[in-house]
Amino acid sequence: MLFNSYEYLIYFLPATVLGFFAFxxxxxxxxxxxxxxxxxxxxxxxxxxxxxxVASIGVNFWLAHRIQRSPARHRWLVTGVAANLALLGxxxxxxxxxxxxxxxxxxxxxxxxxxxxxxxxFFTFTQIAFLVDVSRDKAREPSFDNYALFVxxxxxxxxxxxxHHSEMMPQFQSTSNKRVDWHNVAAGLxxxxxxxxxxxxxxxxxxxxxxxGFDHAQTVGLIQAWLSALAYTLQIYFDFSGYTDMALGAALxxxxxxxxxxxxxxxxxxxxxxWHRWHMTLSRFLREYVYVPLGGNRAGEAxxxxxxLLTFLLGGLWHGAAWTFVCWGALHGIGLCVVRVWxxxxxGLPPAIAWAIxxxxxxxxxxxxxxxxxxxxxxIIRAMTGMSPKADWPAVQTxxxxxxxxxxxxxxxxxxxxxxxxxxxxxxxxxxSWMAAAAATAALTLAVLQLSTVAxxxxxxF
Amino acid sequence: xxxxxRSRWRFRRWAAGVLGSTAVALAIVAGINTVVDPFQQYxxxxxxxxxxxxxxxxxxxxxxxxxYQTVLIGSSIMESTRNxxxxxxxxxxxxxxxxxxxxxxxxxxxxxTVFASRAPRRVILVLDFNAFAGAPDARQDSxxxxxxxLYDRNPFNDLPYLLSGTVLKKSISLLAGRVDESFRSDTxxxxxxxxxFRFGADEVLKGLDQNNINARFQQPARTLAGTNxxxxxxxxxxxxxxxxxxxxxxxxxxxxxxxxxxxxxGQLDVTFDFKRDVTRAVAGLKNVxxxxxxxxxxxxxxxxxxxxxxxxxxxxxxxxxxRTCAGDDRVDAATVGSAETRLRSALAAWQPPSTAAR
Numbered sequence: 001m002l003f004n005s006y007e008y009l010i011y012f013l014p015a016t017v018l019g020f021f022a023f024x025x026x027x028x029x030x031x032x033x034x035x036x037x038x039x040x041x042x043x044x045x046x047x048x049x050x051x052x053x054v055a056s057i058g059v060n061f062w063l064a065h066r067i068q069r070s071p072a073r074h075r076w077l078v079t080g081v082a083a084n085l086a087l088l089g090x091x092x093x094x095x096x097x098x099x100x101x102x103x104x105x106x107x108x109x110x111x112x113x114x115x116x117x118x119x120x121x122f123f124t125f126t127q128i129a130f131l132v133d134v135s136r137d138k139a140r141e142p143s144f145d146n147y148a149l150f151v152x153x154x155x156x157x158x159x160x161x162x163x164h165h166s167e168m169m170p171q172f173q174s175t176s177n178k179r180v181d182w183h184n185v186a187a188g189l190x191x192x193x194x195x196x197x198x199x200x201x202x203x204x205x206x207x208x209x210x211x212x213g214f215d216h217a218q219t220v221g222l223i224q225a226w227l228s229a230l231a232y233t234l235q236i237y238f239d240f241s242g243y244t245d246m247a248l249g250a251a252l253x254x255x256x257x258x259x260x261x262x263x264x265x266x267x268x269x270x271x272x273x274x275w276h277r278w279h280m281t282l283s284r285f286l287r288e289y290v291y292v293p294l295g296g297n298r299a300g301e302a303x304x305x306x307x308x309l310l311t312f313l314l315g316g317l318w319h320g321a322a323w324t325f326v327c328w329g330a331l332h333g334i335g336l337c338v339v340r341v342w343x344x345x346x347x348g349l350p351p352a353i354a355w356a357i358x359x360x361x362x363x364x365x366x367x368x369x370x371x372x373x374x375x376x377x378x379x380i381i382r383a384m385t386g387m388s389p390k391a392d393w394p395a396v397q398t399x400x401x402x403x404x405x406x407x408x409x410x411x412x413x414x415x416x417x418x419x420x421x422x423x424x425x426x427x428x429x430x431x432x433s434w435m436a437a438a439a440a441t442a443a444l445t446l447a448v449l450q451l452s453t454v455a456x457x458x459x460x461x462f
Numbered sequence: 463x464x465x466x467x468r469s470r471w472r473f474r475r476w477a478a479g480v481l482g483s484t485a486v487a488l489a490i491v492a493g494i495n496t497v498v499d500p501f502q503q504y505x506x507x508x509x510x511x512x513x514x515x516x517x518x519x520x521x522x523x524x525x526x527x528x529x530y531q532t533v534l535i536g537s538s539i540m541e542s543t544r545n546x547x548x549x550x551x552x553x554x555x556x557x558x559x560x561x562x563x564x565x566x567x568x569x570x571x572x573x574x575t576v577f578a579s580r581a582p583r584r585v586i587l588v589l590d591f592n593a594f595a596g597a598p599d600a601r602q603d604s605x606x607x608x609x610x611x612l613y614d615r616n617p618f619n620d621l622p623y624l625l626s627g628t629v630l631k632k633s634i635s636l637l638a639g640r641v642d643e644s645f646r647s648d649t650x651x652x653x654x655x656x657x658x659f660r661f662g663a664d665e666v667l668k669g670l671d672q673n674n675i676n677a678r679f680q681q682p683a684r685t686l687a688g689t690n691x692x693x694x695x696x697x698x699x700x701x702x703x704x705x706x707x708x709x710x711x712x713x714x715x716x717x718x719x720x721x722x723x724x725x726x727x728g729q730l731d732v733t734f735d736f737k738r739d740v741t742r743a744v745a746g747l748k749n750v751x752x753x754x755x756x757x758x759x760x761x762x763x764x765x766x767x768x769x770x771x772x773x774x775x776x777x778x779x780x781x782x783x784x785r786t787c788a789g790d791d792r793v794d795a796a797t798v799g800s801a802e803t804r805l806r807s808a809l810a811a812w813q814p815p816s817t818a819a820r
Contacts, residue, residue: 441483448625452622
């Protein structure tokens with residue numbers, strides 16, 4: 001079920017909230033109600049994948065108990081992590097591997113053709129982190145209901161934030177959280193309205209500009225290449241952060257605080273700061289469960305740089321089984337290495353220049369993230385450097401005049417990204433004013449009226 | 463009241479205010495769209511507007527509420543068929559529910575809507591080969607989204623219609639009598655386009671690379687297994703489920719260029735095999751006839767009746783319906799081979815006009 005769909009906004013969310021608080025006096029049933037509702041939410045698109053997630057939860061819960069109780073906990077941990085990665089590998093990476101092997105002539109062309117279960121990267125990583133924490137005695141979960149809710153809780157299930165057992169379980173266990181807190185309901189509703197507005201009014205209208213460039217990558221000129229890349233830069237931010245706002249808002253209505261995922265990332269002054277502000281829960285996961293176990297900052301400088309590069313290569317691959325994502329991850333890994341070397345050499349840059357370099361780097365690397373193939377990405381980047389001789393201003397003028405909504409979204413989005421308070425700050429200062437009420441009502445009403453052509457959230461692909 | 467209670471009350475009032483105002487605003491929109499009903503989902507309009515390319519939104523409403531005994535379903539090539547022509551040829555009221563770039567799965571969906579609402583005496587299905595390309599549930603990208611929620615009888619999933627800003631805009635236009643969008647209002651020919659285009663060999667040859675005909679049309683390649691699977695999944699079950707309805711499966715008279723295109727792309731044998739397999743698949747069904755109008759070389763080689771290699775002029779539509787309802791040109795398992803031979807011979811003998819000669 002999409003957050004920006006009628007069935008979610010009009011039927012599912014209100015019914016689930018009412019049911020949850022109706023069970024308020026019976027916390028265990030309130031939790032079970034949320035688990036059932038979350039599984040319903042998950043199975044809405046493709047019920048065939050329900051057994052997979054249920055089995056994944058059951059097996060991981062059992063493995064956690066084995067890790068906790070067995071003297072051979074390391075062996076159980078390795079088994080658990082391997083089983084989760086195997087599941088992810090079969091569904092997400094097997095065809096990529098087979099295709100690559102076929103391309104280099106090692107095997108005949110063959111594909112499994114398995115449909116990718118929604119959110120598999122998210123629920124697999126969440127559970128790997130849990131197993132690792134159990135093995136480190138940092139987590140312990142005796143209640144299957146709470147564990148099932150930890151994995152399936154619908155606001156984070158399909159596209160994050162990637163949650164941590166330690167920050168969620170106390171909230172799920174709290175009995176007071178099963179009663180209505182009107183501040184949380186109001187603030188959650190406010191955040192949900194902000195997220196929906198971001199998706200509907202800022203992300204979706206940019207699609208024509210983005211597709212006009214990326215679908216004709218080999219023929220774009222200088223201006224259209226930059227326009228498409230910038231439009232995608234804004235689209236992916238408003239799409240994903242809008243999704244996250246809706247997730248955080250819905251969770252808050254249930255008195256659950258999910259970790260924030262974005263903090264005005266495009267204002268970052270270097271790439272390291274960017275990754276502290278963009279998809280923050282993925283950065284945290286990669287840091288804690290990949291980078292640190294690889295040795296983190298503890299080894300020599302060369303090893304640290306290698307760890308950074310490897311972590312971001314894996315981060316790129318996590319986003320999708322394609323060379324474009326590998327390139328994107330590699331570029332960010334290299335970028336972070338350069339930043340690290342630069343900082344350790346004691347050099348500095350004026351903030352404006354540091355910001356400009358960071359932002360341009362992020363925009364350019366998004367090209368790999370969005371392009372349909374590496375040659376397409378190179379074609380756009382060549383055009384961005386002016387190497388494509390095509391004079392495309394007339395085509396850009398036609399494109400923009402035919403897509404006034406996109407142009408408005410581009411201008412408004414740029415202003416919001418760089419000049420306005422972000423949604424976390426808005427919710428932190430939320431005081432239940434009438435101004436906020438009017439804005440939320442207008443945003444919800446107008447956004448719902450725009451939903452009739454539903455566009456899936458981009459991060460569902462990952 | 464202490465501070466905590468006051469704060470609770472304030473946020474409660476805020477949440478109730480936002481939810482209440484949003485609900486009221488949306489209810490007003492839904493009320494307007496229900497009453498005005500610009501796409502005729504709940505009743506037929508007295509002054510209907512058939513908006514260009516809105517077939518997929520309006521046709522399910524017509525299927526549910528119009529009175530008819532005969533239904534015509536086909537792709538854009540059949541849109542210029544007047545209901546009156548079908549009624550005159552077949553008897554009883556009729557309706558044309560054709561849609562551009564219709565796929566086999568959309569034919570099934572539309573037929574399900576038809577049979578859930580009416581028990582038509584006759585269904586004429588004009589079958590485009592491209593409708594069976596791809597997987598059984600595949601649709602052509604160019605067709606745009608299909609609002610499946612309008613094709614069923616479940617009022618709870620109509621929210622995308624009732625709460626659509628686009629629909630609201632159309633409702634307001636209707637109420638205000640504004641005509642700021644192109645539409646037809648002729649209930650006898652809602653989707654008729656034959657009066658807006660020029661027909662003639664010049665039009666057909668315009669921009670056509672005769673050595674690579676598909677360069678202009680970009681039609682997908684088909685496999686026999688794929689087309690047969692699509693027919694078995696989408697069409698055959700409907701024919702079997704409704705033995706009291708007469709089905710005419712009609713192969714339409716594309717211009718001979720289409721067959722030349724198939725030849726160029728190695729699609730000729732796949733196409734003939736598919737036609738043969740369809741004829742065999744329905745051989746045991748007494749309520750199904752296969753009508754092959756593709757062997758009429760006097761039509762398919764007369765490019766003056768076409769606007770491009772696929773689309774013919776309305777008088778061909780009328781001729782097709784008349785022959786179908788008269789029971790002409792039927793083929794069965796015994797005669798399908800000779801029809802194929804005739805078409806192959808006509809194709810071999812055909813000399814296309816050169817662009818320069820025109």
